[in-house]
Amino acid sequence: MELQSQHFREKAADALADSAAVAQRDKIAQFTPIIRDAAMQEFGSFEALRKHIKRIRQHSLDNLDYYLARFELEATNNGNQVHYADTPDEMNSIVLDICQQHGAHRVAKGKSMVTEETALNDYLQRGGLEVVETDLGEYIIQQAGETPSHIVAPALHKSKQEIRELFLEKHALGERALETTEDLVDEARSVLRETFLKADVGIIGSNALIAENGYSMLVTNEGNGDLCANLPSVLIICTTLDRILPRGEDATAMQRLLARSTTGQAQTSYTSFYSGPRREGELDGPLETHIVLLDNQRTDILASDYKEMLQCIRCGTCLNHCPVFAATGGHSYGWVYSGPMGSILTPLLTSLETSEALPNACTSCGRCGEVCPADIPLPDLLRDLRHEQYQQKMTAPRWRVGLKLHAWLAVRPSLYQFLTAMLTTVLHRLGRKKGSFSQLPFAAGWTSVRDFPAPQSGTFMQQYKARTKADE
């Protein structure tokens, strides 16, 4: 997928101007946390589970040499061909080669953010293949020529009416009403059923790779990934090194966190573990299976201070709780990953310079860090990226001056308190009548979209001191 993160500010402004889309995002931002909280409460010891998985994932990453070698050995013994790709292009070319070796024409794809990262669809299509996304959300955006707006629910930005019009235009099925969501799902079901049955190659991602037995875990509700994994004669699993976990029980414990955080379920409709190709005498299953492991900077992240980001289980919870994501939507982020995790991953997987706006698309509210089931200190990592930008002089000169001034003042508390008290008093007097300012020097970014409230009385410190004195 082409990187557009350098246009975050313009895209965010456009997104904020679309009031219907803002209302739709607000609705989602309200109900997704409720579902997750209910599942968490019902589980009871969610925090203990979170800490346990964090320990296991840290242990896996600390010993990734051991677990990667073990996984490769077991997966190969299971009959898979394991490939390594340094770069997105290399992954794409490995996949195209496999397809061409089999004379494939049609590819059925399950949802895979890794292949969005490498823009695999375009690559295969340029190679003459017909590629169809089979996850309903991915299918909708593929038909619309769009990109995912959310890592878990890629088409949630589209209304039922838009999807209806899209299907009427794209599916040559004659006059029909397509009034309800059920009608739309049914139509996609019948169109995609043909895709599954005719596909020569199935491509899926993986939620976990199990080192002790070489199995790959796939978690879905639709069952499309399983159809891709079982019907075509060739299966290609496109995934990354950081998915490796030591044992089967670690993968299922991780899915306990994932399903509850994502959809509030105890387990999704389909949690499957695939070991390799069809065995002798079996009636179905792929005849050949490949696992392509993409690096694309992940080994650099592994060796960096951002290593914890590799513990991400791609649940989307931080997106669902982020006020910036709710306001601006996933497309503003300009790449595959959005929200807090995207604001960290995009600079790490692409470049900090091009995606300069993303670590700053943060109100520092800290919600993402509180809810992340992988216990990744997202606010800290965002701050570290901003710090790196500052050190590399990517931050705009006026901000650098402002930050320097603030740092200078912050270590002089008396002066700080004196100046803020003076400013508060001035603003209080000036704004007494109207109660707010529609224009203020150095605050145009604020006042261009909303008024700045006039301070009611003294600063926090002034009030604190006054109350402490009164209590004595």
Added chain:
Amino acid sequence: MSSESRSRIMAKVRGASRGQGAAAIESELAGMGVAPTAPLPHEDTCIAFMANVLRNHGTLDIAGNRSEAVKLIGQYIYQHFRSHRLVAGNDPHLAAMPWRDGGVLPRFGEVEPGEPVALSYAQWGVAETGATVFLTGKSNPSRNNLLPERHLVLLDVNNLLPDLESLWRQIEPTIEAGSRPRGIQCIAGPSSTADIEAQLVHGAHGPRGWHIILTGGATHEQLQTARAIVACDDTLGGS
């Protein structure tokens, strides 16, 4: 190309790893203990399993014996498709059913496109999540669990397990003995999607209905208790 990349990636991974020996790694892992499991909705594993199946939008029937199971299967197929035909995997448990008792006409093998209903034999059920578990292979083609409109599952309550950890303990001896099943499928509900305006719809790609027939001594009283638990959830949840 891939082998050069492999060497490069492996070298970088080695450089970033702690470089511990296998024994130290395994003992560190063993010291991390086990993950907490979800609390069961009832102390009786069978009731807990049933309640979770219902929460997962599955449906259930209780069969006192194999003849009754076949009758229930026959009724289900007739009610939904006005037919007596069904596809079943080659599992010996299914082959041995008294099909005539229910007037069911089974075909053993894999589901072909357009065949609306299949019956699978579940190796285990998991009470923690209400999942049925299938080992795909000669006797259990994976497409039978995925392609039909309605998926019928025969499960013996003596094969119920409390949690997902117990499931791995059951599967591991087979894996260690070298006969690894190609697929382990945990199915915990009908195929579903919420990709359009977050509205839940069943039958996205796979079965619209997931119906479990429990054999081996489950009772209607247990099922009633499970239903009461789910009704109570609904009341508390306000739905």
